[in-house]
Amino acid sequence: MTRIPAPMAGAGRARGGFAAAACLAAVAGGGQAAIAAPADARAGLVEVDLDSDIRYATRRNFTGRALPGYCEPKPLLLRSAARRLLAAHAELGRTSGLGLKVFDAYRPVRATRAMVRWAERTGNRRLLDGGYIARRSNHNLGTTVDLTLVDVSREGHPELDMGTRFDAFTPRSATLDATGTVLRNRLILKRAMEGHGFRNYAREWWHYDSRRPGPRPLDVPIGVSPRRSAGPRPPAGCRTAAPPRPPPPVRESGT
Ligand SMILES: [Zn+2]
Numbered sequence: 001m002t003r004i005p006a007p008m009a010g011a012g013r014a015r016g017g018f019a020a021a022a023c024l025a026a027v028a029g030g031g032q033a034a035i036a037a038p039a040d041a042r043a044g045l046v047e048v049d050l051d052s053d054i055r056y057a058t059r060r061n062f063t064g065r066a067l068p069g070y071c072e073p074k075p076l077l078l079r080s081a082a083r084r085l086l087a088a089h090a091e092l093g094r095t096s097g098l099g100l101k102v103f104d105a106y107r108p109v110r111a112t113r114a115m116v117r118w119a120e121r122t123g124n125r126r127l128l129d130g131g132y133i134a135r136r137s138n139h140n141l142g143t144t145v146d147l148t149l150v151d152v153s154r155e156g157h158p159e160l161d162m163g164t165r166f167d168a169f170t171p172r173s174a175t176l177d178a179t180g181t182v183l184r185n186r187l188i189l190k191r192a193m194e195g196h197g198f199r200n201y202a203r204e205w206w207h208y209d210s211r212r213p214g215p216r217p218l219d220v221p222i223g224v225s226p227r228r229s230a231g232p233r234p235p236a237g238c239r240t241a242a243p244p245r246p247p248p249p250v251r252e253s254g255t
Pocket of ligand 1 (some may be wrong): 104
């Protein structure tokens with residue numbers, strides 16, 4: 001696996017545990033964040049080697065089950081977005097001893113469709129209408145990331161208090177709907193991300209987009225190599241990689 005040099009971070013990853021072995025060795029030696037590439041060269045996606053907890057690859061998300069297309073818990077982004085994210089992480093480490101932890105990044109179109117079906121099936125259409133679950137998400141473009149702050153100076157890189165959990169569909173998730181330490185933490189994250197070309201979705205403190213003209217929605221499963229996808233029993237939702245679709249208009253929305 002090849003690696004792309006990335007800016008120095010304030011500290012290396014302590015957990016996340018999902019990057020390839022080659023990447024783990026790299027950060028253990030030099031405390032560097034790195035991009036593991038290519039996750040899917042055709043799609044232009046690369047893996048970002050930061051602390052991560054990819055909830056949609058597990059049952060620990062609002063649907064209660066892993067979403068289709070999340071065959072492995074890896075944070076993938078388009079290369080340009082990955083570079084900006086790593087730069088934000090490195091700057092946080094230098095200036096405040098903090099770092100970034102990723103909950104979600106690139107999301108296959110099939111996973112977005114599964115979220116919509118879940119909302120319709122469970123009587124949660126209000127989440128679609130209220131802007132919490134997007135029918136067309138910028139996550140499908142590989143330019144958007146859900147994340148929080150961690151203290152990289154402490155064992156286990158604990159998360160900072162952001163007031164609500166990730167994917168809490170409540171007005172209290174609005175970035176500026178907070179006070180005291182929680183507001184301060186949200187603004188530290190906002191300042192760091194906006195300084196590197198990301199834009200916050202005001203209803204969700206964790207959601208940041210770096211969309212530029214050009215990217216198209218992708219439906220490439222996360223973490224499936226051609227050899228694995230041709231195996232006898234591929235994971236559900238990981239059997240095929242549909243060709244990219246023409247770009248529909250993408251409105252600003254969350255999750
Ligand atoms: Zn999001």
